[in-house]
Amino acid sequence: MEEDTDGGRASPSAKCVYFYRPDSNALADELECEGTEAECADKKYDGQHMFTGDDWPYIIATPDCKPTFDDTVPEDSPLRDDGFVQVDSDGVVTIGGLPIYQYPEDDADNCLCNFGPWASVGPDGASPQFDVSQRT
Numbered sequence: 001m002e003e004d005t006d007g008g009r010a011s012p013s014a015k016c017v018y019f020y021r022p023d024s025n026a027l028a029d030e031l032e033c034e035g036t037e038a039e040c041a042d043k044k045y046d047g048q049h050m051f052t053g054d055d056w057p058y059i060i061a062t063p064d065c066k067p068t069f070d071d072t073v074p075e076d077s078p079l080r081d082d083g084f085v086q087v088d089s090d091g092v093v094t095i096g097g098l099p100i101y102q103y104p105e106d107d108a109d110n111c112l113c114n115f116g117p118w119a120s121v122g123p124d125g126a127s128p129q130f131d132v133s134q135r136t
Contacts, residue, residue, distance in 0.1 A: 001060050001091070007049060007101060008057040014108035017059060018101045019132050021117035022050045027097055028133035048092060049099045056101045056118075060091040067093075078125040085125075095125055096134025 003010050026045040033040035049058050067085040069077075078084050079095065086094050093100055100121065103113045111120040119129035126132060 001062065003060060005049075005058040005060060006052045008054045008104065010057040010060055011102065011104065015102040015106045016108070016111035016113075017095075017121040018056070018103065018111075018113065018118050019095075019098055019121060019127055020049070020051050020056070020101060021119070021130060023098050024130075024132040024134075026050065027135070031133055031135075045097070047088065047094050047097055047099060049101070051101065056103060059093045059100045059102055061087045061093050063087055063089050063091055065091075065093075073123050077123055079123070095121060096132070098132060098134060 001010060002012050023045075027047075030040070030043045030045045033043045065087045067079075067087075069080060073079050084096055088094070101118075103111075103118075106112055114120050114129045119127035119132070122128050125134070
């Protein structure tokens with residue numbers, strides 16, 4: 001979907017997909033909380049993008065979108081597991097509960113921005129750059 005997001009202009013072109021470390025850290029805080037639901041309420045991560053700016057558009061879709069995968073994603077990849085990739089009612093696409101981003105200068109074959117808080121999503125749904133916390 002081509003649309004302006006709080007992270008920049010989203011593109012329907014095939015591009016690398018990235019996680020943002022602060023999103024993962026927020027989800028990790030929620031998953032590591034060992035109290036009651038009430039005690040952990042302030043740690044609850046809403047799955048929304050934490051990055052705002054112009055360079056990292058959010059990956060969005062129509063809420064009724066069903067993810068499909070090409071043959072670069074192995075048949076046994078968690079990405080293919082029912083519910084691991086989701087689109088919420090606002091069109092936010094998540095992988096394992098984490099929102100995902102694109103970098104405008106990338107294309108389908110070149111992930112240019114694996115540095116700092118950014119890490120591309122591998123074909124197994126994880127990231128080779130840093131460990132990400134995910135809901136399974």
